[in-house]
Amino acid sequence: MAPPLLEVRDLRVEFPTRRGVLTALDGVSFAIEAGEVLGVVGESGAGKSMTGAAIIGLIEPPGRIAGGQILLEGRRIDDLPYERLRRIRGREIGAIFQDPLTTLNPLYTVGEQLEETMLTHLPIGREEARRRAVGWLERVGIPAAAQRIGSYPHEFSGGMRQRVVIALALCAEPKLVIADEPTTALDVSIQAQIIALLKGLTRERGTAVMLITHDMGVIAETADRVAVMYAGRIAEIGPVREVVKHPRHPYTAGLMASIPPLDRRVERLAQIEGAMPRLSEIPPGCAFHPRCPQAFDRCRRERPGLLDAGGTRAACWLHLDRAGRHA
Amino acid sequence: MALPGAAAALLARWRESDLWWSFRRSPVAVGAALVALLCIGGALLAPWIAPHDPFDLAGLDLSNAFKPPAWDAEGDPAFPLGTDGQGRDVLSAILYGARISLLVGLSATAFATLLGVLLGLVAGYAGGTADAVLMRIADVQLTFPSILVALLVNGVVQASLPRELHGALALYVVIFAIGISEWPKFARTVRGSTLVERNKEYVLAARVIGLGRARIMLTHVLPNVLGPVLVIATLNLGLAILAEATLSFLGVGVPPTQPSLGTLIRIGNDFLFSGEWWITIFPGAALVAMVLSVNLLGDWLRDALNPKLR
Amino acid sequence: MRDGADPAAPMLEVEDLAKHFDVSRPLLHRLLSGEGRRILRAVDGVSFAIPKGTTLSLVGESGCGKSTVARLVVGLYTPTRGRVRFAGHDLHEARADAAQRRRMQMIFQDPYASLNPRWRVRDIIAEPIRAFGLVKGRAAERERVAELLTHVGLSPLDGEKYPHEFSGGQRQRISIARALSSSPEFLVCDEPTSALDVSVQAQILNLMKALQRELGLTYLFISHNLAVVRQVSDRVGVMYLGRLVELAPAETLFTAPRHPYTRALLDAVPDLGMTGRQRVPVGGEVPSPIAPPPGCAFHPRCPLADARCRAERPALLPAGEAVVACHAVEEGRDGAARREPAGALAPDAA
Secondary structure (H helix, E strand, C coil): CCCCCEEEEEEEEEEEECCEEEEEEEEEEEEECCCCEEEEECCCCCCHHHHHHHHCCCCCCCCEEEEEEEEECCEECCCCCHHHHHHHHHHCEEEECCCHHHHCCCCCCHHHHHHHHHHHHCCCCHHHHHHHHHHHHHHCCCCCHHHHCCCCHHHCCHHHHHHHHHHHHHCCCCCEEEEECCCCCCCHHHHHHHHHHHHHHHHHHCCEEEEECCCHHHHHHHCCEEEEEECCEEEEEEEHHHHHHCCCCHHHHHHHHHCCCCCCCCCCCCCCCCCCCCHHHCCCCCCCHHHCCCCCHHHHHCCCCCEECCCCEECCHHHHHHHHHHC | CCCCHHHHHHHHHHHHCHHHHHHHCCHHHHHHHHHHHHHHHHHHCHHHHCCCCCCCHHHCCHHHCCCCCCCCCCCCCCCCCCECCCCCEHHHHHHHHHHHHHHHHHHHHHHHHHHHHHHHHHHHHHCHHHHHHHHHHHHHHHCCCHHHHHHHHHHHHHHHCCHHHHHHHHHHHHHHHHHHHHHHHHHHHHHHHHHHHHCCHHHHHHHHHCCCHHHHHHHHHHHHHHHHHHHHHHHHHHHHHHHHHHHHHCCCCCCCCCCCHHHHHHHHHCCHHHCCCHHHHHHHHHHHHHHHHHHHHHHHHHHHHCHHHC | CCCCCCCCCCCEEEEEEEEEEECCCCHHHHHHHCCCCCEEEEEEEEEEEECCCCEEEEECCCCCCHHHHHHHHHCCCCCCEEEEEECCEEHHHHCCCHHHHHCEEEECCCCCCCCCCCCCHHHHHHHHHHHCCCCCCHHHHHHHHHHHHHHCCCCHHHHHCCHHHCCHHHHHHHHHHHHHCCCCCEEEEECCCCCCCHHHHHHHHHHHHHHHHHHCCEEEEEECCHHHHHHHCCEEEEEECCEEEEEEEHHHHHHCCCCHHHHHHHHHCCCCCCCCCCCCCCCCCCCCCCCCCCCCCCHHHCCCCCHHHHHCCCCCEEECCEEECCHHHHHCCCCHHHCCCCCCCCHHHC
């Protein structure tokens, strides 16, 4: 059987600090198949962006990958030297970040940046690169693409810039795109345009996407599967419909219930008491147990792994019985 | 001796702080702090630890003139670093001179800090015309080397004072001149930080309550712009000591009756080529040690307070 | 109550409020390039009223002027035109009046910037108490601060700590405690939950609703999040490029939106119900408020635009329970009745 496009096994990321080593990611495992959209949701500090950064090798020092493996089509990429990883990052993995200005170089025109990216990673000449650059700008919906090719990033509006970033991430025809909060900085009406565009383009070329966001609505609309993260660990992972409609992990359930509905007014929103623990104060056992309404003794002592919860897999002792039966 | 509760708590907090942690991990900072402490301690305690009193003319003996340092064959253990042309002990002169240098350096820096922070706050918070006028003055002044400004101010003030007051006021004039020449650095930094802070929501919250401008500036903005000021003040202390030494070396600084390290270097300079090197080299070395250690401390402080480098 | 104040008057009345910012290049640059002055009409003629004890929300995308309205109301900006009446008093003359200011407070968006990092929490909360001289003596002040901390779900011991020791949600509680410390009747809330995670957002929204019930507070609520607005509002105003395009009771606005822009906004919200409903993205981008399009500012993005929309600016006219600024609605060519309510959930989600 062919290995999945991307496989992350037991990933652990640590930050050594003055007051001891902080574990930002702890035993994170998941896989993305070719052409699949995996959503990664969680609250700020849950480790979702850290996971993306680890895959593209952009963890800021002093953070480091302290354990586990990252495999792209069965080859390990977490232990590659910087240069090799950099080539893979452009050619096989594209990246889209929240702020387009961090991705675009303000000193070059968007055309130059697109051409440069393609010339570096694809076996094509300058003429062809230029032709394709215009094509990409048209594809991402930039009006009068042939004229705008000579414009600098600051001459575009926020939404248009994010379109350029998408073109830049896709133009080397990568197999996987990591999109970290691609629409968070944009207005609702522009958000919808960008998500539709990203979804359309990746589906059309069979590109896999790891979509990192805190917005469950975006995930519900876009992803095939979703991983819910909490305190540096995966709490639940499964098909998006299952996770959204029938969450098995009490955290996912609480998270879904606390999202205010658009179609009706409720007198009191469901809320999860407390807040996600800081990395320095992650409790023993299940990291969610102090906030969990269903916590029992074992949750406080022993950390649950991902167990089969019927439809999804959840890191929760409530699902031990089912998992035991299936084992 | 038991410390009072508040002081003990403060000490405990300091020992817990990130600053103390980063200090202990930086050998350069620890070394610089030791040297600086030695310089400052020596200067403060000069009257008690100096082997001789260089101002006591009765104690001078011309037969002791031009004695080389004690380790030299012709040296005298009573004068560890030798003597000058009048038989004055060089070590004692350095200890007393460092006192003057430090006094001028600290006072000038304090003056420049006070002036700069105040004007910077006003420029940043008030904006408009006040900002434009203050910052253009700062810009013009920054186009001249600050030692030139200090020289000019020193000269003008001296010339406008009655002669009989020169001796009594010379020290204050030097402090004023050096302070005036250094304020724009503080003002620009503080203005920049103030522009950032004044639009933060905690300042808006205070404005919604209706607090006055002065109160907001002093209680809200000021405490949040002081971090960089501390760094510049430390770095500036070294520069101010150097500026004073330069003025005194040129003979326009502190009065000869209160010789600073700069004065000592100037006096010793005359003997350098006749072989009595110790008269100028030791005060020079003391000046270098003082300025360098303070500067290294400032450098460390800048890195330690910069969240990006932490 | 002061003379002339009508006890039945709305808590807040805003009439033809406008704020223009001069964003011209420097004079020298203008002279050399022959460029004129550039005026940003952040708010351009907005009127509304908020009855006591109710919540009016202003929604819109970034740059629509909703936050500028909030700042005009609390007096952080002086209006270019129009007036603000608070509890029956004209505000620009009462601006210096501490008695009016005490009754009006503000909650800000960024819990990391809204608390002075160098102050202890108890001093932050006590600041309005001291500014208005509300209690006598240290002991009484401490007691009041402890009571406020408890009220917003924190511990009285938290007063000794500094802001950085708290999470985003806890900081927002501290912000609310500070706003409540002068016992105001009216709170301006500028995106109070948009910097928070959803589970914490729910906590803060519940707290704000509970406080409103308990203390009879009146809210002006600014947000870009329509789902949040639906939960807290009695009435909702939709803003676009410095103007109100629709103002309606919340229920009406969400079940029968009239203005094409309101509908577009509702359509753009991601569908959590997973009905398979296709989102219809609004085309185009928000134009620059420095050079807004002539006529109706929304016409370049509007599917219903015609020649009149391009030439003539629509006025706010009553349409059912709502007031709407749209020629198409006025002329009855918007087909409002045929439209399904946005965001309907699939049966299995209920």
